[in-house]
Amino acid sequence: MQEILPGIWKLTLGRPETHTPVRHRLRKPAAKPAFAALPAAGDCPLAAAEIRGGATTRGYELFLPMRDDEQFYGLGLQLLSFDQRGRKKTLRVNSDPCVDLGDSHAPVPFYVSTRGYAVLVDTYRYATFNFGGAVPKHDRSADTAVQPAAAVNTNLETLYSGHAGPAAASVAVEVPAARGVTVYVFAGPAMLESVRRYNLFSGGGCLPPRWGLGVWYRCCGTFDQQQAAAMAADFRRADLPCDVLGLEPGWQTHAYSCSHVWSKKFPAPADLVRTLAAQGYHVNLWTHAFTHAASPLYRSLYEHSGDYEVWKGLTPDFVQPETRRIFGEFYDRTHVALGVSGYKLDECDGSDFIATPWSFPEISRFPSGLDGEQMHSAIGLHFQETIDQLYRRRNLRTYNEVRNSHALAAPYPFVLYSDLYDHRQFLRGVVNQGFSGLLWCPEVRHAASAEELIRRIQAAALSPQALINAWYIKNPPWKQWDRQKNNADELVPNHAEVEAACRDIFRLRMSLVPYLYSAFFRYWSEGLPPFRALVLDYPTDPQAATVDDQWLVGDRLLVAPVVANTGNRRTVYLPAGDWFDFWIGARMEGGRKHEIEVPLGQIPIYVKDGALLPLAEPGLHAADPAGLRLTVRVYGDGCLPLTLIEDDGVTYDFEKGAYNRLDLTWDPAAKTGAATRTGTTSSVPAYTVTTWRPGPMCGRHSCLSSA
DSSP states (O other), X not given: OEEEETTEEXXXXXXXXXXXXXXXXXXXXXOHHHHHTSOOOOSOSSOGGGOEEEEOSSEEEEEEEOOTTOOEEESSOOSSOSOOTTOEEEOOBOSOOOSSSSOBSSOOSEXXXXXXXXXXXXXXXXXXXXSSOOOOOOOOTTOOOOOOGGGOOOOHHHHTSOOOOTTOOEEEEEEETOEEEEEEEEOOSSHHHXXXXXXXXXXXXXXXXXXXXXXXXXXXXXXXXXXXXXXXXXXXXXXXXXXEEEEOGGGBSSTTTBOOSBOTTSSOHHHHHHHHHHTTOEEEEXXXXXXXXXXXXXXXXXXXXXXXXXXXXXXXXXXXXHHHHHHHHHHHHHTGGGTOOEEEEOSSSOBSSSSSOBSOOTTOBOTTSOBHXXXXXXXXHHHHHHHHHHHHHTTOOOOEEESOOOTTOTTSOEEEOOSOOOHHHHHHHHHHHTTTTOOBOOOBOOOSSHHHHHHHHHHHHTSSOEEEEOTTOSSOTTTOOSHHHHHTTOOOTTHHHHHHHHHHHHHHHHHTHHHHHHHHXXXXXXXXXXXXXXXXXXXTOTTGGGOOSOEEETTTEEEOOOOTTSOSEEEEEEOSSOEEETTTXXXXXXXXXXXXXXXXXXXXXXXXXXXXXXXXOOOSSTTSGGGGEEEEXXXXXXXXXEEXXXXXXXXXXXXXXXXXXXXXXXXXXXXXXXXXXXXXXXXXXOOEEEEEEOSOOOSSOTTSOOO
């Protein structure tokens, strides 16, 4: 065992492959002071003698210790399960994880244990993790009891449930094709600290631009330049907050595969970007990597691509620096130079479980030396690197969408999304993302009812990206949520009422932008996931260990969305300590479950006792000066101060210290608050606290409309 950074150990077994996530990493770990700020780690939580492995005819097998009372979380974006104890997962890139076998948009070979440590297995391979389901043979001669026929269990769910007991003493990992592997162990002392160490080892979390934390809307894929501009103007007339307008495949002359060139439907893209910018919008472009013969990039990418086509297009080898340069320079010249603010990187995952499977096969070969299996794991993150560098070179931050990611993803400003649409699974994705340095968006497309639409938008508004993805409907979903009727312009009679409810949700999101920005700053500086499962903050709470439909936002908000089409009641579990209902101000006891009734216009939000919570006046976009005027709510005695970050919100100057800290504190005896600014950066937008509200506030959120 070699301690390579404070609280992080490395162990190499056998002869690892040349191509692995750590060996191909493009971001350095965070600076050592960031690690030093974490609690002391002590000795490595796993001794080298507890980890064994060996080469087989199938690849490399690895065994790590597992105790009877241990539970495991992580493995990337797992939509179908939460606690991985007793499960077998093969971590394979796939856009359609139909069953709980490990297929994922972001299969990360990283897990975290309730014992307070975490493990990264450094491989691009489709590794199989067996968390106790496989029990090694041992002598059971003494077990001679005979089960009466009448006692045979006829309940299949119980009959086939896991039978792993004390004999399953190892986490068994199989890495195909490899002859060795490197393992990284991250110390706690608790789960959250081990996850933070992993994020800092990855390079620290991303800090999106302020506009990235606003509301996103993706236009219909058939829209032209005039229709996109008209949609943006309609939103402003309707007082609907929106920061990002997304253009779908129709902006290109050829898509599936891509030309990457503006089509005749967008004859003056620079004019469109300028017009939208004047209204406070940022433009995001749909794209994918596969490059059509009509593209100006085709010839230069030909020798830098894999040996199999996808949709008759090339598969660029983004692991090669030259490929990233060729692709990036073209995008910079033809899109970013016009003011385009980011991209939606679609279809970089692949699918096997649909009628017409697509993407490159595992037998592919790439100029960098990776085979198809390895490239499926690597392409998403290296595509992200290609795009992110366009903006870093211009000292501009970006925030994007992506359909594939892997290990060490925390520094990249990309949010995962899916073509799947099960709301319950989408909520589990928000909970699971924080274990593995990922961001996930439970995007909204269509719905079966107004109730489902509103519940879905509520959940998206309390996630890393508040996205309405209307790529296949002409009108906004609040005017008609049924896809066929929407495209036939058959609007629902009460669409103004539904629109008002959605406006309230968007305004709630905008009021939370200063708080969310502060949470993301801690992600960048401390590795603290801004959205995370309850069990990370309450690792000794056995009830928190099972909650996969609630999550924490920052360090003082708990969100418990209502699953669409399940009625207006749900069970909420509140961890130890008192909590306050965000909407009505009621104090609620922690350490227990509550059965609550949830009005359609509200998403259950709870505030930790003692918290100070700043709420901005919700503007139409993040650059609206209204967003700098704050009301600070005080819960309980206000003993939990909060630091807000003031910077320009768009450049990377904050990495050089160009920001101020605004410390919010409360004196319970005098019932007065103070906002103390430190830092010397005078040229950045500054917050003004207009109101302090001691005690829980009853009624609706004062910053929301009464509609």
